[in-house]
Structure formats: C-alpha cells, structure tokens
Amino acid sequence: MRVAIDAMGGDLAPQATVEGALLYDKETVGKHKLVLFGDNDVIEQEIENHHFSKPNNISIYHTTQLVEMSDQPTVALKQKKDSSLMKGLQMHHEGEVDAFVSAGSTGAQMVGSLFILGRIEGVHRPALASFLPTEGGVVLLIDVGANVDCKPVHLLQFGIMGGIFINYIYGIKNPRIGLLSIGEEKSKGNEVVLAAYNIMAAKIPNFVGNVEGRDILHGRADVIVMDGFVGNSILKFAESVMGVFGTTFKRNLGKNLFSLLGAFMVRHAFKEMKSSFDYQEYGGVPLLGVNGISIISHGRSTAKAIKNAIRVAVNMSEKQVNQHILEELKHRGSE
C-alpha cells in the first residue's frame, strides 16, 4: 500500500517526520510505498542528513505551502490547497495514496479530513481518540476534541468506532465500552449522558455502564466515551500532570544532597512512569469515521512516534477498520 506522510507537520518536522518514514521503511524492509509531502529540496536534504540514499519505494510529492499552527483550520482548507497537509489529504481522497499521516495542526487536519475525505456512510460525526495509561494497560478516550455539544447518538457511535479500533488495531477482543459520567448509577449524568446510557446499553453488547473520572486510570473499561469538550479538558489536564509533578517534586527535594542522591537512585522508576504517559508508543490515532485513513499524531512527535503512526495507518488499511465501522454502524449505529 501507499502511505502519505506530511513531512512538514509537527514541532520537530521535517527532521522527525522524514526520519520516522525512513525508520518505518527500514523495519518493514521496503514493503510499502511511502510518499513524503512537502518541499522537495528540504526533504531531500533531510534524507541526505540521515545518510540514507532514498530507497525506490520512497518518493517525494512537492508542495509549496505550509499550514501554520496559527492558521484558522477553515482558512487553511481554502487558502492552502498546496500545503503538505491539504495536498496529502487531497491525494488520498483521489486514491493516489491509501492513508495519510500528519503531526501538523490537529485542527487543520480534522477540518481537512472532514471536508476532503468526507464521512463513512452512517457516521454522524467523526471523532478523535487518545490513549491514557492505566494501572494495568491503556484506555482509549473518545472523543477528545473533534466534537462539542454531542447528541446521544453521537456518543453511541463513538463507542462503537472506538471499540472497533482497539479490537482490530490493538488486539483487544470484546473491548469493554464505558460512558463517562458523574456517578456509576444510570440515573447519574447530564441530559445527553442519561439518554446515551440507554441507547448504549441497548446497542453495545460489552457496555459496562458509567465510569467516573476517578476510575479512568483504573482500567475499568477499555474505551471510555465522552463529549469532546470534556475529553479534551481531561486529556490536556492529564498531559500536564506529569510536568507539574516533576516541578513540584524537584522543588520539594531542595538542595539536600541526601535527597538529591536518592532522586538519582530512583530516576529509572521515574523515567518508566513518565514513559507510560508517553504518546510516542501509540504514534497517532485516526480520526475515526472519516472516509479514509487520516492519522493524527502529536505535535511533538519524534521519529519513533511517526514510525508508529505509519504502522497504525498500514494496520487501519490491512484490517479494514473503516469497512467494519460501515457495517457495524448499519447494525447498531442509530437510536
């Protein structure tokens, strides 16, 4: 298959994006065609920097524009048609490539994916998912920012799509689907959640009911469904916690040599803990529900993250996730 990579997108681009593609190519021994979208000269230079001669299965698609983080997504969609981001999506839509990966502006990628690729038949609203580590593994939160003001049927569909994704891509069979609420009882929640509970209980076989904020990290569900406003707030909060903890911990250590030595001795356990909160392992998550494969990677994606994002893209295609979404939503995707 052919995967398009937005070589210009992300804080560490084009270095990390090009290197990530090269790493993936090396691991898979040139099995897939990779197309790097972006400035031809810049990309060629990057490839040279990595002392690679460009393998035959890697090509460059020259684009002249760049979507900046400050660009309004809808404006970028209209005015930056020749950006690596929008052109990559366009070529995917036209069937020139089979998937698209970017670590660029999440907002622009969401808007671009939605308008250029369109939606899978039956999907009301494509959704963005993200992993958080739990005590025993990971949990997928969906939606984490693509949709606010969701209706109950949207939450139902998020649950179905999230379940399909981690089943086929991460091998979690019969994933347990939960609904974020402010109490475990089905009588707890806001209007939308109360209604969503009943629909999800009727339509999702492995629905485990409400999950409270305190249980997100305890692994009581494999997928937790929520409105994108709530999901975005919780995800960003979670991402900031490690940093704040590090700062507070260091301050508390003070200048005491004894405790500084202790900190040195536990640095490994700390690093492990931090890496469990590391998005790089997951690489990226697809905008689920769009009629194509658009993998959204973290803005700070390293080469390793990009490599893993390409793997997700390939798996999405090989495991026919979108086909499963289409079929499942036909059966269970409406009220």
Next chain:
Amino acid sequence: MRVAIDAMGGDLAPQATVEGALLYDKETVGKHKLVLFGDNDVIEQEIENHHFSKPNNISIYHTTQLVEMSDQPTVALKQKKDSSLMKGLQMHHEGEVDAFVSAGSTGAQMVGSLFILGRIEGVHRPALASFLPTEGGVVLLIDVGANVDCKPVHLLQFGIMGGIFINYIYGIKNPRIGLLSIGEEKSKGNEVVLAAYNIMAAKIPNFVGNVEGRDILHGRADVIVMDGFVGNSILKFAESVMGVFGTTFKRNLGKNLFSLLGAFMVRHAFKEMKSSFDYQEYGGVPLLGVNGISIISHGRSTAKAIKNAIRVAVNMSEKQVNQHILEELKHRGSE
C-alpha cells in the same frame, strides 16, 4: 457564633468529627459555641475517648437517624428528617445555629442545603467548589458537581461567587477568574461556553478568558469556572492520579535494593508532593449560593480536616460572604 457539626457524617465519623470539633475548640480557646448533631451516647463516648471533659460551649443535639452513603438524597430529605445531617440544616434554617459542617453524603448535603436553606436572592444555582494545588499555590474549580447542563448565566454566577469566596476567605485580592474551554481564543468552546465568555467578559472585571485543561495546574487563574459535569470529572480524575502514580512508581522500583534505598531517601519530597494534593488543609468548601452556611467536607475527612472546615464556616459568617454574594449578584449577576 454557633456552628453545627454533623458528628455522624463521613468515613471516619464519629471519631474524626468529634475530635475535629474538640481541636477547633482548643485552638480558639472556647470562643464559639459548637453543637454536635448525632447520637447522644455515641458522641459522649467519643468525647470521653479523647480524655476531654466536655467544655461548656460544646453541646450535643440528639438525633436518631443516619443518612447513609447509599441513600438517595431526595429520599433522605423526606424520610430522614431526624438525621444529624438534615436536622443540623433544619436548625440552621431556624436560626438556632449560624453554620453547618458535614463530611457526610455530599449529594444529601447538597439537596438538603438547597431545599432546607433555600437560595440567596438572585442566585440561580448554588455551586460546589474545590481546590486543586498549582505550581505556585492553589486554584478554585467551580462547579465540581452540584449542577449539570448549566446555562451561560449560571457560569457567570459561579465565577462571581467563587471570586468572592477566595477573596474574603483566603485573602486573594482581585482574583483572576478564568473559564474552562478547549482553546484560549474566545471562539473556542461549546455553545454554552461561547456565550458565557461574552457575558463574563462584560460582567467580571478580572476575567482572564479561557483556560485549557493543560493550564489548570499552572496557576493562570485563581478561579476556573466550568459546568459541574466537567468539573466533577476533572476533580475526581485529579484525585485519583496521585494514587495511580504511587502504584506505578512502586511497581517500577521493583525489588532492586539500590532503587528502594533511593525511594527511602526521597520519601520526604514525595510526602510533600502528596500533601499538596491534600484536601485536609482546606477542610471543606461551602455550597456557595445557598441562604446559609453549609460546609461540605470530604468523605474521608480527618479531625484536622473537620477542624479546618469549622474555621471556614466561622470565616464565612464573620466575613459576611453571603451578604457580598447578594450585593455582587445584584450588580453583575445577570446577562
């Protein structure tokens, strides 16, 4: 003044509640009248256990019922009128005491406060606030669970009430009021937040605009306003994080003697960090907007937490917080 304490409410009651009252009394040298609501024999026994002879300014108000955590709040309101919780609120309403403190069922206390005490004139919806530690101090989140499906004017009032509370009770002058959203720009948010932004910008002098989830712990605002569904989810998530981190950290340490020794050496910094996430320092927060003083303490409140909660109750009365709410809402509390 006279403070009612629900001696039977909370995981550690009646031990912690009675001891907390005694500690407060000792610190303030019997300055205020404290009334312990609950079973007379049980409370007298507790006082004896602490080797105190009951000071004259501490009295017991005998009640025969108990609100259990499993009780539906509205049912408790109707059927447990002689519980320490409902009777304490009733006596406060009748002017027999000037404030009420409980670590019992938060739901029952909210419902009881709302229906027995009523609302301050002009308040649409009383709100529950809670503190989180930040890199440089604390931040007050409001609402954390009293209200779901909020309207923009509710969020405006939460901001005003939260600002008055931390100004008068915690001495934070001109507190910065923020609005939780999914982006800093005023164009980011859901329908309610977009509308609330404009009202808050017009009515709150120290409105600092939108605050994202990632900035909650960075101290960009002193008060952050949110719908109770979101606030409850974030607060519970935050409360669970320290526990999950501890577990993960310990697991990562493994059986390695070197790292176990290191952990021993940094235990103090860890403890400090954990205590900064400790609700006990704050003791409790009032249900802001009810026509009275109803301090809601954490279910796991220790004697120290109860002591601090009584202090908040006394300060609420002495600083005339409800009077300020009444006046401020008259000026700025509507659209």
